[in-house]
Amino acid sequence: METTNKRALGWIGAGRMGFAMAERLAKAGCNLTVYNRTKAKAEPLAAVGAKVVDTLVQLANCDIVFVMVSASDDLKEVLFGAHGLASSGRLPKIVVDCSSVSLEASAEVREKLAAKGVEFLAAPVSGNPKVVKAGKLSVVASGSSRAFEQASSYIDIFAPAGVSYVGEGELARIAKICHNVMLGVVAQNLAEIVVLAEKAGLPRSAFLDFINSSVVGSIFTRYKSPAYVNLDYSPTFTPFLLRKDMDLGLALARKLDVAMPVAAASREVLQAHLGQSSLQGGNYQQTDIASLLDFAARCSGMELKPEQVEVWDGLSPKK
Numbered sequence: 186m187e188t189t190n191k192r193a194l195g196w197i198g199a200g201r202m203g204f205a206m207a208e209r210l211a212k213a214g215c216n217l218t219v220y221n222r223t224k225a226k227a228e229p230l231a232a233v234g235a236k237v238v239d240t241l242v243q244l245a246n247c248d249i250v251f252v253m254v255s256a257s258d259d260l261k262e263v264l265f266g267a268h269g270l271a272s273s274g275r276l277p278k279i280v281v282d283c284s285s286v287s288l289e290a291s292a293e294v295r296e297k298l299a300a301k302g303v304e305f306l307a308a309p310v311s312g313n314p315k316v317v318k319a320g321k322l323s324v325v326a327s328g329s330s331r332a333f334e335q336a337s338s339y340i341d342i343f344a345p346a347g348v349s350y351v352g353e354g355e356l357a358r359i360a361k362i363c364h365n366v367m368l369g370v371v372a373q374n375l376a377e378i379v380v381l382a383e384k385a386g387l388p389r390s391a392f393l394d395f396i397n398s399s400v401v402g403s404i405f406t407r408y409k410s411p412a413y414v415n416l417d418y419s420p421t422f423t424p425f426l427l428r429k430d431m432d433l434g435l436a437l438a439r440k441l442d443v444a445m446p447v448a449a450a451s452r453e454v455l456q457a458h459l460g461q462s463s464l465q466g467g468n469y470q471q472t473d474i475a476s477l478l479d480f481a482a483r484c485s486g487m488e489l490k491p492e493q494v495e496v497w498d499g500l501s502p503k504k
Contacts, residue, residue, distance in 0.1 A: 195277060196251050197244065203253035206310075209317065217235045245277065246277075309357055314421060325349045328353065369427050389414045410496045423474065
């Protein structure tokens with residue numbers, strides 16, 4: 186493995202996830218330059234060794250540039266827009282995209298970069314900012330094995346839990362889309378069973394403690410437990426973004442003639458959650474997907490209250 190400061194790294198996107206990932210690279214001593222559309226959000230990274238710049242073209246001389254943005258159009262814009270990375274005529278050797286984007290957008294970007302002699306690695310992630318900070322983020326990657334070998338030592342820094350290389354092209358996008366469809370189904374089912382248990386008399390904290398200790402417990406059910414118990418819907422992954430990913434998965438299923446009735450039903454519940462909250466003046470697009478619990482409760486004639494119980498999230502040290 187090469188030393189962390191051997192190559193000049195660029196980073197595009199300092200939202201909740203991007204900031205946490207870039208912070209791990211900077212703290213590891215990487216030669217890191219960061220751009221974010223709203224510069225103020227990236228500026229705290231300077232305190233841990235990153236250089237924060239004003240324009241995307243200031244990353245063009247980097248060896249490897251990582252991207253972490255919200256959607257397909259954002260990826261295209263930061264790379265090929267009027268003021269994008271490619272607008273100066275110079276480009277890095279490798280672009281690594283950690284965003285969740287469509288297969289079509291990823292393939293388009295790969296083709297355009299290849300025409301300019303740039304390697305493209307699709308490397309979407311699984312986790313949230315708390316998972317990043319706990320060192321439990323995971324990544325699935327696809328592209329040329331050469332590009333993966335050059336970028337993997339840096340990916341390992343922000344995703345020490347594991348980097349799965351699945352082959353050429355857009356296979357990583359397929360893996361991530363399938364992953365997030367499963368996440369949507371699990372999140373909805375978890376909300377439903379927690380409401381069922383509570384309506385039958387079980388405290389949420391006691392029921393989730395049992396689930397997390399059972400064979401169906403997971404890192405996901407464990408780190409969502411504090412939110413479910415104490416009704417803290419501070420955003421880590423929003424219903425709006427989950428709907429986007431579920432739509433990508435269901436579109437792929439239609440294209441490949443795969444029946445996904447459970448995923449389709451979960452997507453429609455998610456849509457109802459977003460729609461009803463808008464009618465009632467809520468703004469669940471900007472909450473965490475744990476807010477599905479609130480919708481499940483309202484559909485069942487219940488009004489939930491925080492239990493005010495300290496719950497271990499499986500990420501921070503256990504007290």
